[in-house]
Every structure is written in structure tokens, then in C-alpha cells.
Amino acid sequence: MNEYPSILLGEAVNQFASLPGMGRKTALRHVLALLRRSDADVERFTQSIERLKKEVHYCRRCHNISDTELCPICAAHHRDQQTICVVENIRDVMSIENTGQYNGLYHVLGGVISPMDGVGPKDIEIDSLVARIQPENIQEVILALPTTMEGDTTNFYIYKKLSVLATPCKVSQIARGVAVGNDIEYTDEITLGRSIVNRTDYYGK
Amino acid sequence: MNEYPSILLGEAVNQFASLPGMGRKTALRHVLALLRRSDADVERFTQSIERLKKEVHYCRRCHNISDTELCPICAAHHRDQQTICVVENIRDVMSIENTGQYNGLYHVLGGVISPMDGVGPKDIEIDSLVARIQPENIQEVILALPTTMEGDTTNFYIYKKLSVLATPCKVSQIARGVAVGNDIEYTDEITLGRSIVNRTDYYGK
Numbered sequence: 001m002n003e004y005p006s007i008l009l010g011e012a013v014n015q016f017a018s019l020p021g022m023g024r025k026t027a028l029r030h031v032l033a034l035l036r037r038s039d040a041d042v043e044r045f046t047q048s049i050e051r052l053k054k055e056v057h058y059c060r061r062c063h064n065i066s067d068t069e070l071c072p073i074c075a076a077h078h079r080d081q082q083t084i085c086v087v088e089n090i091r092d093v094m095s096i097e098n099t100g101q102y103n104g105l106y107h108v109l110g111g112v113i114s115p116m117d118g119v120g121p122k123d124i125e126i127d128s129l130v131a132r133i134q135p136e137n138i139q140e141v142i143l144a145l146p147t148t149m150e151g152d153t154t155n156f157y158i159y160k161k162l163s164v165l166a167t168p169c170k171v172s173q174i175a176r177g178v179a180v181g182n183d184i185e186y187t188d189e190i191t192l193g194r195s196i197v198n199r200t201d202y203y204g205k
Numbered sequence: 206m207n208e209y210p211s212i213l214l215g216e217a218v219n220q221f222a223s224l225p226g227m228g229r230k231t232a233l234r235h236v237l238a239l240l241r242r243s244d245a246d247v248e249r250f251t252q253s254i255e256r257l258k259k260e261v262h263y264c265r266r267c268h269n270i271s272d273t274e275l276c277p278i279c280a281a282h283h284r285d286q287q288t289i290c291v292v293e294n295i296r297d298v299m300s301i302e303n304t305g306q307y308n309g310l311y312h313v314l315g316g317v318i319s320p321m322d323g324v325g326p327k328d329i330e331i332d333s334l335v336a337r338i339q340p341e342n343i344q345e346v347i348l349a350l351p352t353t354m355e356g357d358t359t360n361f362y363i364y365k366k367l368s369v370l371a372t373p374c375k376v377s378q379i380a381r382g383v384a385v386g387n388d389i390e391y392t393d394e395i396t397l398g399r400s401i402v403n404r405t406d407y408y409g410k
Contacts, residue, residue, distance in 0.1 A: 005298065006272045008257040015253040019235045028296065030224045034254060035261070035270075042258045045220045046251040049239060052217040053247045056240070065240075067211045091233065093210065 004028075061132070063108040063125050065090045073097075073106060080104040082139040086129060086158065088112055088146060096144065104142070107132065112150040113157055121157055130161050133169055143173040175200075209233075266337070268313040268330050270295045278302075278311060285309040287344040291334060291363065293317055293351060301349065309347070312337065317355040318362060326362055335366050338374055348378040380405075 004010035009031065016027035034042055058064070059071035062084075066072065073079065073093070083104030087093055093106050109124040121127075132138060141162060145151035159171050177195035178187045187195075209215035214236065221232035239247055263269070264276035267289075271277065278284065278298070288309030292298055298311050314329040326332075337343060346367060350356035364376050382400035383392045392400075 003299070003303075005276050005278065005295070006257075006261055006270045008253075008261050008272055009270055012253040012257040015250045018250075020238050021231075022235070026226075028299075030227070031254070031257065032294075032296065033225050035258060039258065042254060045223075046254050048213075048217045048220040049236070049247065049251050052211075052213045052236065053240060053244065056211055056213050065209075065211045065214055067213055071210050073210065089237070090210070091237065094208070094233075098208075 062106045063110060063128070064093055064106055082137060083142065084129070084132065084138055084140075085142040085144050087144050088151070092144065104140075109145075109154070112145055112148070112154040114150040114153075124154075126154075126158060126161065129158065130165070133162065133165055134167055138169050140170040140172060143171065147176060267311045268315060268333070269298055269311055287342060288347065289334070289337065289343055289345075290347040290349050292349050293356070297349065309345075314350075314359070317350055317353075317359040319355040319358075329359075331359075331363060331366065334363065335370070338367065338370055339372055343374050345375040345377060348376065352381060 004013065012031045012034075013024060013027045016022060016030050017024045019027075022030075034045060037045075055067075057066045057069055059066045059074055060069055061074045062071060064071040064073060068075070080103050084107050085096060085102060085104055086107045086109060087096070088109055088111065090108055093108060096102050096106075107125065107129045109126065109129070111119050111124045113119060113121055113124065129141075133141070141158070143155045143158065145154050155173065162169060162171055175198065176191065177198065178184060178192060184192065209218065214233075217236045217239075218229060218232045221227060221235050222229045224232075227235075239250060242250075260272075262271045262274055264271045264279055265274055266279045267276060269276040269278060273280070285308050289312050290301060290307060290309055291312045291314060292301070293314055293316065295313055298313060301307050301311075312330065312334045314331065314334070316324050316329045318324060318326055318329065334346075338346070346363070348360045348363065350359050360378065367374060367376055380403065381396065382403065383389060383396060389397065
């Protein structure tokens with residue numbers, strides 16, 4: 001006999017197991033959990049995915065996910081409209097929003113430049129970022145991309161593009177250093193090295 | 206603003222996070238992974254769940270999951286039709302099938318007796334198990350329930366029910382002992398104690 005006693009079950013497990021980082025045993029567990037629920041509950045589950053896929057928008061300005069044409073962040077008048085934080089994906093927007101420390105706008109690239117994966121500058125939202133600077137009168141662009149080779153390449157590419165604009169804006173990047181609560185002893189050399197090179201003034205706080 | 210920039214996204218994340226052992230961050234990761242796929246792929250995902258929920262059967266004899274009225278195991282003529290292995294759920298059937306060591310039939314209880322959770326003997330498939338013994342001329346019932354208080358209770362209840370039948374059958378339970386490859390030193394006392402009490406003859410193999 002097959003691995004699964006039912007072809008339908010096997011197909012549903014396959015679909016779940018195709019999600020990132022999900023093994024076949026966990027997939028089976030989720031599918032059986034769904035199977036135990038009422039018809040209405042299962043319909044609510046599948047419809048939430050279908051509706052999201054069909055009805056969701058991407059903000060026409062910052063490319064963040066949104067229910068409307070302009071996302072709630074871009075539409076918020078109380079936010080600082082002259083600062084853009086450049087991030088790789090929408091999860092990064094949520095992480096930064098959760099800190100409560102940033103009050104500007106975002107720009108979601110939808111990826112980073114990665115020649116190995118066939119992702120070039122035209123495949124991500126760099127041109128639309130550059131096109132925002134002058135019309136929106138942006139004063140500062142904060143680069144918050146991952147510290148990988150791809151992230152660094154993308155940072156550099158954006159920096160070059162912005163520096164040739166007729167009205168250049170300030171370009172900064174988020175601080176890299178020893179994480180709060182981490183021991184110096186167990187911090188990797190590159191991070192610790194950067195934290196010394198990029199040390200900041202001590203205000204006695 | 207909300208935790209998620211889109212209500213639709215939040216709803217899909219809520220639905221995923223309702224699955225067993227899935228946190229909100231993992232749920233978000235899965236939802237965004239689905240969102241990146243093509244419409245056809247997402248439809249295949251949701252339809253596999255809908256079809257499973259609508260079209261799947263439970264075997265009328267052993268209550269295993271099945272695409273047909275009689276599951277492939279019950280329908281297999283080459284299997285030993287006089288032995289029933291009693292398990293808690295369909296995942297246990299798959300685990301035992303994967304060993305390749307068992308060639309009889311199954312009976313899926315769909316749970317174990319658990320007064321704390323309000324599960325009594327009538328809520329699981331015990332009566333249908335007892336009803337199978339005489340018509341099917343069953344010679345042996347193998348109890349393969351979990352070694353918990355609930356499992357032990359269920360074992361004992363089934364044993365009592367079977368012992369008052371006009372044609373009693375043999376009742377056995379799967380062996381408990383030190384797992385293959387495990388150190389004696391690190392085996393818990395209860396398991397090690399049982400493995401000594403229930404020691405088996407050594408055939409010099």
C-alpha cells in the first residue's frame with residue numbers, strides 16, 4: 001500500500017509539506033487537525049487564503065502589503081513623510097513597526113540583488129524607490145537590508161543611484177553591533193569588530 | 206495601526222496559527238510563502254484541503270481514513286484477517302505499517318478514554334471493536350495504545366469487554382522496554398523496570 005491510506009490525504013499532506021520548513025510529519029499533523037474540524041471551520045481556513053490571494057493589494061507607493069491602494073503607513077498623515085526606510089520584505093516592516101521607534105515611511109524592495117539566484121536590480125523595486133525621492137521631497141533614506149553579501153551589494157547599488165540624483169538626500173544604515181543583553185564573549189568577531197569601529201558617543205544615560 | 210498592515214493577511218495568519226503547535230511568526234511565514242505563489246498553485250493548495258474534507262471516507266470496518274468505503278488494509282485479502290491491532294488514531298496505523306512487521310487488520314478508536322477531557326467509552330469506537338470479534342472470527346486483539354493513564358484505562362476497559370464474550374479471543378499488548386539503540390544508563394526507571402519484568406527468552410540470535 002501507499003505511504004498514506006488515502007490519496008486525498010496524501011495530496012493534502014504534499015501541499016502542506018511544500019510550505020517553507022515544514023516536514024511531512026508536521027504536515028500530516030496539521031492536515032489531520034483540519035480534518036477533525038467542522039466543515040465551516042475548514043471553509044473559513046481555505047477561504048481566508050483564497051480571499052487574501054485574490055483581494056490583497058500592494059501599496060502603490062511603498063509596495064507593502066495592504067487592503068487598500070495606499071497602505072495604512074503611507075496614508076498616515078502624522079508620520080514623518082520625508083524619511084524612507086528601505087527593507088527587503090513586509091516581515092521587516094512589521095518587525096520595525098513593532099519596535100515603536102520609527103515614525104517614517106517604508107519602501108519594500110521585495111528581495112535583494114542576488115546574481116546567484118538570477119535577481120538583478122531591475123527585478124526588485126529599486127527604480128521605484130529612486131523615483132520617489134524628488135517628488136516626495138525625501139530628506140533621508142535608511143538602509144535596513146540584511147548584512148549578507150547580497151544585502152551589502154544592494155545597499156551599495158542604491159547608494160550609487162541616490163548619489164547621482166539632482167537633489168541628493170542623506171543615506172544612512174541601521175546600526176550593527178552587539179545585541180542588547182548579549183555577552184561580549186560570545187559575540188562573533190565581525191559583529192564585535194564593527195561595534196568597536198562604529199562606536200557611538202556615551203552620554204552617561 | 207494593526208499588528209498586520211492588511212486585515213486579510215491578519216485573518217489568514219490567524220487561521221494558520223490555529224493549527225497545532227504553530228506560532229504566529231511561522232504562520233506569517235507560511236502565508237507570505239503562499240502569497241508569492243501563482244494563483245493556480247494557491248488554488249491547488251486550498252482545493253486539496255477542501256476535497257479531502259468533502260470526499261474522504263472513514264473505513265466502515267476499522268475506521269481508518271480511506272478514499273473508499275473499505276480501506277485498503279481491510280480490503281487486502283493477503284493480510285491476516287483474524288488479528289486486529291487496536292490503535293488510538295490513524296497516525297499510529299501509518300507508523301505500524303511503516304515497520305513492515307505487521308500483517309493483520311486494525312481498529313482505530315479515534316481517541317482513548319479520558320474522563321478529564323469528557324471522553325467516555327461510548328465516545329470512541331470500542332463497541333464497534335467488540336462487535337467485530339465474533340462475525341469476523343478474530344483470534345487475537347493486540348492493544349497498541351499509549352502508555353498513559355488514559356491508554357491503560359482504555360486497555361483495561363477493552364480487555365474486560367472482550368473477556369465476557371461468548372467466544373473469547375486472545376488479548377495481547379505491544380512490548381514496552383528499552384528502545385533499540387538506547388543506553389541502559391539513560392533509560393527511565395519505569396521502562397527499565399518493565400523491561401526486566403517482561404524479559405524474553407534469548408535465542409542466541
